[in-house]
Amino acid sequence: MNFPNRKKPQQKIINKANLGMVLEDMINQSNEYYLNAHLAVIHKKPTPVQIVKVDYPMRSKAVITEAYYKTPSTTDYNGIYKGKYIDFEAKENHNKTSFPLHNIHPHQIDHLRAIIKHGGIGFLIVSWNVYNELYIVPMSVVLKYWDNKEVGRKSIPYQEFTNNCYKIKEGFAPRLDYLKTVDIAFKDLLEK
Numbered sequence: 075m076n077f078p079n080r081k082k083p084q085q086k087i088i089n090k091a092n093l094g095m096v097l098e099d100m101i102n103q104s105n106e107y108y109l110n111a112h113l114a115v116i117h118k119k120p121t122p123v124q125i126v127k128v129d130y131p132m133r134s135k136a137v138i139t140e141a142y143y144k145t146p147s148t149t150d151y152n153g154i155y156k157g158k159y160i161d162f163e164a165k166e167n168h169n170k171t172s173f174p175l176h177n178i179h180p181h182q183i184d185h186l187r188a189i190i191k192h193g194g195i196g197f198l199i200v201s202w203n204v205y206n207e208l209y210i211v212p213m214s215v216v217l218k219y220w221d222n223k224e225v226g227r228k229s230i231p232y233q234e235f236t237n238n239c240y241k242i243k244e245g246f247a248p249r250l251d252y253l254k255t256v257d258i259a260f261k262d263l264l265e266k
Contacts, residue, residue, distance in 0.1 A: 097201045098118070100244075104250045105117065105118075105153075113155075114253060116153030117153055118151055124141060125141045126141055148161075148181065148185040149186065150162065155195070155253060156264050158193075158263065159193075161195070162197050162199055165177050165199070165200050167202050169204070171232055175227075175230065178198070186213050187213070190213055195260050197260075198210070199242070207235075209242065215234060240259040
């Protein structure tokens with residue numbers, strides 16, 4: 075199809091490196107609200123980086139030109155809520171029917187298993203962008219599919235989210251009140 079000026083419409087280029095930034099921004103805003111309201115102390119974990127080369131065009135303007143990840147990062151967020159350690163990974167999903175397990179790394183699963191084993195609260199927050207829905211996914215749901223992925227599915231179906239996960243409501247303050255959903259999903263653990 076040509077437009078009157080004979081130019082073809084340009085295709086939108088999607089930068090996949092920043093796909094999760096919308097969800098991260100919402101969580102970061104919520105964490106700041108929780109901190110200021112003295113409800114919880116939860117922070118984004120920095121990714122461990124080894125700096126290899128730095129250019130100094132001016133003494134006060136150093137520029138990192140080469141760096142590598144030191145070790146794989148565990149999960150995105152951790153902190154304290156109601157006296158319990160909390161640790162979770164945030165993921166955005168653009169599929170309509172399932173959440174692919176390859177979106178989670180084996181070292182993240184191992185880390186969250188260890189958190190649960192030691193009495194902490196570990197889960198995923200998954201944003202279904204197609205449906206504009208966000209869920210807290212308990213590790214029991216993730217592990218049900220992860221531990222059987224060699225013989226079964228390699229994804230978690232959308233129906234599993236609607237049936238066995240916990241929908242998070244968006245709001246104004248906080249933007250994403252995921253701790254209200256944590257209260258419901260992990261009620262027994264929080265009351266110990």
